[in-house]
Amino acid sequence: MTNTFKGKTVLIIEDDADMIEAVKLILQKTNYKILVAHNPEDGFDLAKKDKPDLIILDVMFGNGGESQGFQYAIKMKTDKTIAPIPILMMTSVNAEVSGYKFSDQTDGEYLPVDDFVDKPVQPEDLLNRVQKLLSQKTSIWVDYPNKKSV
Amino acid sequence: MDETLLIISANELRSRVDWLITLRWFAVAGVFCVITVAGFLFKIHLPLGFLYAGNLLLLAENSAFSVYNWNLKGLSEKSEWFKKAYRLANFQIASDLIMLAYFIHFSGGIENPFIFFFIFHMVIASILLSRRVAFIQATMAVLFLGSVVYGEYFNIIPHYHLEGFIPGGTCLLTMKYIPGVLFIFVTTLFTTVYMATSIVKRIREGERELASANKALEEQDRLKSQYVLRVSHDIKSSLATIQICLRVVLDNLAGVISEKPKEMISRAEQRSKNLLEFVKDLLDLSRMRAARILEKEEITLQDKVDKAVSQVKSKIAKKRQKLTVEIPPGTRLIGNGAALEELLANLVQNAVKYTPEGGKITIRSREASYPNSIHISVEDTGIGIPQEDLPHIFEDFFRAANAPTMEKDGTGLGLAIAKQIVESHGGKIWAESRLGEGSEFHFILPRG
Numbered sequence: 001m002t003n004t005f006k007g008k009t010v011l012i013i014e015d016d017a018d019m020i021e022a023v024k025l026i027l028q029k030t031n032y033k034i035l036v037a038h039n040p041e042d043g044f045d046l047a048k049k050d051k052p053d054l055i056i057l058d059v060m061f062g063n064g065g066e067s068q069g070f071q072y073a074i075k076m077k078t079d080k081t082i083a084p085i086p087i088l089m090m091t092s093v094n095a096e097v098s099g100y101k102f103s104d105q106t107d108g109e110y111l112p113v114d115d116f117v118d119k120p121v122q123p124e125d126l127l128n129r130v131q132k133l134l135s136q137k138t139s140i141w142v143d144y145p146n147k148k149s150v
Numbered sequence: 151m152d153e154t155l156l157i158i159s160a161n162e163l164r165s166r167v168d169w170l171i172t173l174r175w176f177a178v179a180g181v182f183c184v185i186t187v188a189g190f191l192f193k194i195h196l197p198l199g200f201l202y203a204g205n206l207l208l209l210a211e212n213s214a215f216s217v218y219n220w221n222l223k224g225l226s227e228k229s230e231w232f233k234k235a236y237r238l239a240n241f242q243i244a245s246d247l248i249m250l251a252y253f254i255h256f257s258g259g260i261e262n263p264f265i266f267f268f269i270f271h272m273v274i275a276s277i278l279l280s281r282r283v284a285f286i287q288a289t290m291a292v293l294f295l296g297s298v299v300y301g302e303y304f305n306i307i308p309h310y311h312l313e314g315f316i317p318g319g320t321c322l323l324t325m326k327y328i329p330g331v332l333f334i335f336v337t338t339l340f341t342t343v344y345m346a347t348s349i350v351k352r353i354r355e356g357e358r359e360l361a362s363a364n365k366a367l368e369e370q371d372r373l374k375s376q377y378v379l380r381v382s383h384d385i386k387s388s389l390a391t392i393q394i395c396l397r398v399v400l401d402n403l404a405g406v407i408s409e410k411p412k413e414m415i416s417r418a419e420q421r422s423k424n425l426l427e428f429v430k431d432l433l434d435l436s437r438m439r440a441a442r443i444l445e446k447e448e449i450t451l452q453d454k455v456d457k458a459v460s461q462v463k464s465k466i467a468k469k470r471q472k473l474t475v476e477i478p479p480g481t482r483l484i485g486n487g488a489a490l491e492e493l494l495a496n497l498v499q500n501a502v503k504y505t506p507e508g509g510k511i512t513i514r515s516r517e518a519s520y521p522n523s524i525h526i527s528v529e530d531t532g533i534g535i536p537q538e539d540l541p542h543i544f545e546d547f548f549r550a551a552n553a554p555t556m557e558k559d560g561t562g563l564g565l566a567i568a569k570q571i572v573e574s575h576g577g578k579i580w581a582e583s584r585l586g587e588g589s590e591f592h593f594i595l596p597r598g
Contacts, residue, residue: 120422
C-alpha cells in the first residue's frame with residue numbers, strides 16, 4: 001500500500017510544530033513529498049505555487065483562538081488553481097462556531113472540505129484518510145459552492 | 151435628530167404614526183356623529199355646512215396622511231425614514247390643532263366644552279415628540295384657541311353662539327369669562343405636557359437601561375462561549391499532540407523501541423487518551439450549561455438511534471451482545487439532533503460497557519403517559535447499579551461502586567451529560583436497576 005501514491009505531494013498547514021513532526025513520521029513510510037506551512041497565509045501561497053495533491057488543514061491558528069482554517073478552506077475553494085486539491089481538515093474544535101454548524105458529522109455539509117478528522121487522530125486512520133483522498137484525485141468541492149456527489 | 155432619537159425608537163415611532171392615523175379615522179366618524187346628533191337630535195343651533203365641510207376636510211387630510219405614511223414605509227434608508235416619519239407626526243398633530251380650532255370656532259368657540267379635547271393632542275405630542283416640541287405644540291394650541299376666541303370677541307370673525315346648549319340665552323363671550331377659561335386652559339395644557347413628558351421620559355429611560363443591560367448580557371454570553379471554545383481547543387490540541395507523538399513512538403514510526411519503554415509510553419498514551427475523554431465530557435457539559443437557547447429541528451428518532459448504535463457496533467459484535475431496537479416507524483420529535491444523538495450514544499455505550507458478553511440490550515420507544523411526549527428506554531442485562539448508588543448516578547463525576555469492575559477508567563460525566571440534555575429539552579430522566587440483573591434507563595421527551 002505504501003507505494004501506490006509514491007511521489008505524491010501532501011501539504012500540511014498546521015501551527016503546532018510537534019503535531020507536524022508526528023504527521024511527518026506517520027506519512028514518511030509512504031514516500032510522499034511533505035510540504036509544511038505554519039500559518040494559513042503561507043499555506044495558501046504554497047498551495048498555489050506547488051499544487052500539492054492533498055492539503056491537510058488545521059482550524060485554529062495562533063493564540064487568538066481564531067478559526068482561520070474555516071475561512072481558508074473557503075478561500076482555497078474559490079481559487080481556481082487550488083480548488084481541485086482535496087482538503088483533509090484536522091482539528092480539535094468540535095464546539096459550534098457561530099456561522100458554521102460544526103461537528104464531525106455535519107461539517108461536510110457546510111464546509112468545503114473533503115474529509116474531516118477530529119484530533120486526536122490515530123496513525124492508521126490518518127493514513128487511510130490520506131490515501132482515500134489521494135485516490136479521489138479531485139476535490140468534491142472543485143465547483144464550490146456546489147458539492148459534487150461521490 | 152439626535153434628540154428625537156433619544157425620545158422614541160424607530161419601531162415605536164412607526165407604530166405610533168399608524169396608531170395616530172387610525173385614531174383619526176375614529177375622530178372623523180366621531181365628529182360626524184356629534185355634529186349630526188347635536189344639530190338634528192338636540193336641535194342646537196350650528197352652522198352645519200361649515201362643520202360637515204370640516205369633517206370632509208379631516209377625512210381628506212387623513213387619507214393623504216395614510217397614503218404618505220404608506221409610501222414612507224417603502225423608504226430603504228432608515229435615518230431618512232425616521233426623519234420623515236417624525237416630521238409627519240409633528241405635522242399631523244399641528245394640523246389636528248388647526249382642525250380642532252376650526253371645529254371649536256364653528257360650534258360656539260369658548261362656549262364649547264370640547265376645547266379640552268386639545269389635551270388629547272398634548273398627550274400624543276408628549277409621547278411622540280421631544281419635550282421641547284411638545285411644549286411648542288401646547289403653545290400653538292393656546293395661540294389657535296386664543297386667536298379664535300379673541301377674534302370672535304373683537305368681531306374680526308363671527309361668533310357662533312351655541313343656542314340651545316348654553317342656558318338662558320346668555321352669551322359667554324365676556325371680558326371676564328374669556329381670560330378665566332383661557333387661564334385654566336393654558337395651565338391644564340402645559341401641566342399635561344409636563345406630566346406626560348416626565349412619565350414618558352422615565353419609561354423610556356427604563357427601557358433603554360433594560361436594553362443595554364440585555365446587550366451586556368448577550369456580550370457576556372458570547373465571551374463565555376468564546377472562552378469555553380478557547381480552553382477546549384487549547385487543552386484538547388495539546389493533549390492530542392501528546393497522544394499522537396506517543397502513538398508514533400509506540401507504532402515504531404520513530405524507530406524500534408524495546409518492550410519496557412514501550413509499556414511505559416503505552417501507559418502515558420492511555421492516560422492522555424483518558425484525559426482527552428474527560429476534557430471533552432467536561433467541556434460538553436459546561437458548554438451545554440452555559441448555552442441559554444438550544445437550536446431545535448425535527449428529528450426522526452430511528453436515525454438518531456442508528457447513529458448512536460453505529461458507534462458501538464464493533465464492540466457489541468466483540469462482546470456477542472444481542473441488541474434489539476423497538477421504535478414505532480415514523481417516530482419524530484422536535485429537538486437538538488446532535489444533543490439527542492449524544493444522549494442516546496451515552497446510554498447505549500454504558501449498556502454495552504456494563505453488560506457482560508452475550509448479554510441483551512434493548513432500545514425501546516413508546517407513547518409516554520404524559521400528553522404529547524415520547525418515552526424512550528435503554529435496557530440491559532448488565533451488572534446493575536447498587537441501590538444506594540441509584541440516587542447519585544446522574545451527579546457530576548459519580549461512578550457506581552461496581553462500575554470499575556467492568557470499566558477501569560470513566561469520567562463519571564456521561565450520565566450527567568445525559569441528564570443535562572434531557573432537561574434542556576424539558577424532559578425527565580431516571581434509572582431503575584437490580585444489582586446483578588441489569589439496568590433500565592428511561593427518559594421522557596416532549597414531542598415539540
